[in-house]
Amino acid sequence: MQFFNQKDIFNLQKIFRINLINSCSGFKSANLLGSISNEGITNVAVFSSVTHLGSSPPTLGFILRPTTVPRNTHKNIKDLGHFTINHIWEDVFEDAHHTSAKYPDDVSEFDMTNLEPEFKGNFKAPFVKNAPVQMSMKFIEEIYVPSNDVMLIVAQIQELYVKDELLEEDGLINLSKGNVVTINGLDTYAVPKFKKQLSYQRPKETTK
Template sequence: MHFFDHKDLQSLENIYKINLINSCSGFKSANLLGSISADGITNVAVFSSVTHLGSNPPTLGFILRPTTVPRDTYKNIKETGVFTINHIWEDIIEDAHHTSAKYANTISEFEMTNLEPEFKGNTKAPFVKNAPVQMSMKFIEEVYIPSNDVILVVAQIEELYIKDELLQEDGLINLSKGNVVTINGLDTYAIPKFKKQLTYQRPKKIK
């Protein structure tokens, strides 16, 4: 096996180190965050850091990199208090990835890709049309993490849309049926397949 200690990691060539550290944590969620500015300009951007924080209340979080450069998603969320989370599926991988390109805040990524905005429910933020799972989110709080100069954005699920064929009787969303993708590192996409659903585990009796 390859071995790196902390000194090795710090001395690696920058791009190699970025690829290595971004992939060592394992497969990550692949989502498009939809938002809209106070002036009505839509924005959609790929994020690989969305994670479950709690079920009651239903909250998710995502990591925002340093705001030393313009972050339109963050700006829009702070202006409006809302955004959407949309699972990326196989058919839109290239368009979804292209939303990471740096456009001026007067240009919507929806206009530069084949992704289509969809407005519904009680949120003014755009969903990504045909996404197998869509969520409208309400900003709750942000937590600054000084060690890496990043922000954890915490938000509550206000509305949840799931394609019928994905939702199981027990409430599990079977993402494999929607060809939902995952991200390995920064720019590599994979499509995981359903393998097995196991029961809630209890301790074994000691003999």
């Protein structure tokens, strides 16, 4: 196996180090966050750090890089207090990846890709049309992590939309049925397939 100690990692060429450390944690979620500015300009951006924080209340979080440069998603979320999370699926992952390009705040990524905004009910932030899983989110708090100069954004699910064919009888959202993609590292996409759902595990009886 290849071996890297901490000194090796710090001395690696920058791009190699970024790719190595971004991929060593394993496959990550692939989501598009939809938001809108006070001026009514929509924004959609790819994130690979959305994670489950709790089920009651239903809470998710994601990591935001430093705000020393403009972060339209962060500003919109703080201004409006709401945003959407939309799973990326196989047909759109290239357009989804393009939303990582740094456009000025008066340009909507929806206009620069084939992704389409979708508005539901009275929720102001845009969903991504045809996404197999869509969530409307309410901003709760942000937690600064000084060791890496990043922020954990915490939000609660207000509404959850799931395509019928993905929802199993026990509540599992079977993402493989929607061809939902995952991200390996920074820029590599894969489509995982359902293998087997295992039962809740209890300790085995021990013999002395």
